[in-house]
Amino acid sequence: MTKFSKTNTRFLPKGLIIIYEDNDILVVDKPAGLLTIATDSEKTKTAYAALTDYVKKGSIQSKKRIFIVHRLDRDTSGILIFAKTEDAKLKLQADWDKTKKKYIAVTHGNWDKPSGTITSYLAENKAQVVYSTKDPSLGKLSHTSYKVIKETKNYSLIEVDLLTGRKNQIRVHFSDEKHPIVGDKKYGEDEKSYIRMALHSYSIFFPHPFTGKEMFLETDIPVFLTGLVGGFEFDSK
Structure with a gap:
């Protein structure tokens, strides 16, 4: 280091x-x-x-x-x-298929299922808005795995395992599930103004390109996200 x-x-x-x-x-x-x-x-x-x-x-x-x-x-x-x-x-x-990226997000509302995988074909229109489609000829197959870490009255803290890396993937998939990310002005319907969007890429695992060493790096969770749900603890690995 x-x-x-x-x-x-x-x-x-x-x-x-x-x-x-x-x-x-x-x-x-x-x-x-x-x-x-x-x-x-x-x-x-x-x-x-x-x-x-x-x-x-x-x-x-x-x-x-x-x-x-x-x-x-x-x-x-x-x-x-x-x-x-x-x-x-x-x-x-x-070697990107060997890379594992995890995100943390705060979404609106409480989820029916504590964990799961969201799958759809993602396409992009001329206005650069990404959307889900059932037509495989229009979009790329995309998978987002999620796990609820903590819930409050209005919000859910979600750990996200990005199984594919499409543009705006997490944001679109969570919006599809009627649980848009807090502060997402593009895919959410927030009437309240937030200082930022509550989505953070907090850890990554990948082999070093030359030494082959297994690299695991992580960051602190932004205070804005922790503040929305009153703090939390979880195992990041």
Whole structure:
């Protein structure tokens, strides 16, 4: 595990935290509200841009470039892996089926079943809204496994095992079940305004692209999520 000085991390925007770094990979905890990569409307305020600046100016282990391995939605916080070489990127993506990502979410209402798997074909329309369909020719088969960790009068805390990694997958599947994620302005129907969306990628397990070492990394659960349900404890592994 690499230790980071204030000199190294001063190039990072507020809330973007490095949780692991070596010569091949860079793993961060991304804050909600920060894009992974540029879009047509936002070119510079992204995790990719900030970390590119970091490896050029602040990392003594840098080869001066980073490569995107996967993405998180702007409104989702949590673990993101970047590669420091194209070879590392390709190896990580080739072995992505061995990667296990877990999320924590707070949804509206109480679920009928304490656990289960949601399955549908996911497609995207011209307005960039993802939706479920029964037509396999239109969408990609997607599976989301969930387990209820805690319930309150209005909310449920859910642990999510992402079995496939489609765009907006968890958000669409939970909305389909009539339990949208708190603060989800795109797929929910919140009348109340929340400071962020209650979805966080909190842990990841993957083989290191070169050493083969089994890597397990996790983050703290954001205070906003714990505050909605009054705190909780669970085994993250």
